[in-house]
Amino acid sequence: MSVWDVLVGQEEATQVLRSAASHGGESHAWLITGPPGSGRSVAARCFAAALQCTGPEPGCGECEGCRTTMSGTNLDVTIVATDKVIIDTEQVKDIRTQAYASPIMGGYRVIIIEDADRINDQTGNRLLKAIEEPPEKTIWVLCAPTPQDMLVTIRSRCRVLNLVTPDAGAVAQLLQATEGVPYDKALVAAQISQSHIGLARAMVKDPHTRDSRVELMRLALNPSNTGEAVIAAGKLMAAAKDVAEKTSADLDQEEVSSLLSAYGLTEDEVLPRDVATQLRNLQADQKRRSRRALTDALDRVCLDLLSFFRDVMVRSVGADVPVVNADMEEELSGWLGRNAGIAADAVDLARRRLGSNAAQLLVMEALLVSIMRTPKG
Incomplete structure (x- = not known):
């Protein structure tokens, strides 16, 4: 089984990456972009595996280079992923060190940054020279939703490869x-x-995941007056927080325990000043990560709502196109005759506001009120 078999619905991108791997990477830096769930990080790993491959065809899937890269154990492939709001300076220091190290096992040192859109101006400036003038055997692979999400100075140094939404x-x-x-x-x-x-x-x-999605969408669609919309927004926020907390709670506790155990301490003891400072900094990072997780959960609700309003428009014009939300037939029928395009615009505005760090509850209240007030037409 080739490593490319797991890159679903990306035949054109696969051909480009396979060819590049056959010719030494073709570029010292790549930027792989695509919509959520399209397989950006998977494409990056497949490309890295093909560069480490010692089989008959790049990305054979059978050789040690392919197997260790896809399992995340290849010493020449560094994969950077973060749950934080930004990739911080400490991570950047480590990334630069890895980038300038000579390959140990394969022919190339590959640096994959899965959330490259979380590089800000400060960390971007620290990485710029390493990306612009890397050692001969170092190849950067950055992943982001769109080229516009990247700093211009970094984007201009990369070869861009766009993924599509898979079938x-x-x-x-x-x-x-x-x-x-x-x-x-x-x-x-x-x-x-x-x-x-x-x-x-x-x-x-987990069937509950699907049921929860429908429940949250109905919460956003059902209010019939402003008061109900505001109450529904609060419930939606609480549900999103629950999802975000489940995602990060265990990791938060593990990080705190790891920090304290490194100094032979427990949470019940009085902490030395320097340890207490480190703990406060860690908790601040965790708080920022929690907010990012909440924003991601709310954005997912917005994307689901966009799919619903798209279905309404498809039904309204009688297009012979499958609907996404076939399990919400009653709600779709109830929205026929209303201007779903206006509602979709309101969702798009809410997503932009969430991305700009606006007050999340106020954003969702405004969104649900706008949806409730969507006119006919």
Whole structure:
């Protein structure tokens, strides 16, 4: 099985990366972009594996270079991922050190930054020279939703490769092969998740994930007056917080325990001043990460709402196109005759406000009031 087999619905990108791997990478820096769930980090890993490959074809999937890269144990491939709001200076120092180290196992040192859009001006300036003039055998692979999400100074040094939203059928086939679920069930999950591979996988593993999605959307769609919309926004925020906290709670506690155990301390003891300072800094980072997780959860709700309003518009014009939210037939019928385009614009505005660090509860209250007031037409 080739490493490229896991890069679903990206035939053109696969061809580009396979060719580049056959010719020494072709560029010292790549920027892989694409919508959520399209497989940006998967593409980066596949490319790194192909560069480390010692088999007959780059990315054979059988040699040690491919196997260790795909499992995350190859010493020449550094994968940088962060749950924080930004990639901080400490991470940048480590990344630069790795970039200037000579390859140990394979022919190339590959640096993958999965959340490159979280590089800010300060950390970007520290990385710029290393990306612009790397050692001969170092290749950078950055991942971001769009080229515009990247600092211009870094983007201009990279070769850009755009991924597309994979076909739902291709995602369903992947889930059928990897999760052992019937194709029909996998296809429904792929359609509802809008071909987001991670979300589709979560849905087939845990039916509650799908039920929770519908529940949150109904919460946003059902208010009939301003008071109900404000109350619903509060409930939606609480549900999103619950999702965010479940994601980060165990990691937060593990980080605190790891810090204290490094000094032979417990949480019940009086901490030395320097340790207490480190703990406060860690907790500040965790708070920022928690806010980012909450923003991501709210943005997911917004994307689901956009899919709903898209379905309404499809139904309104009688287009022969499958709807995403076939499990919300009653709500779709109830929205026929209303201007779903205006509602979609309100959702898009809410997403921009969430991305600009606006007060999250106020953003969701404004959104739900706007949806409630959507006129006919």
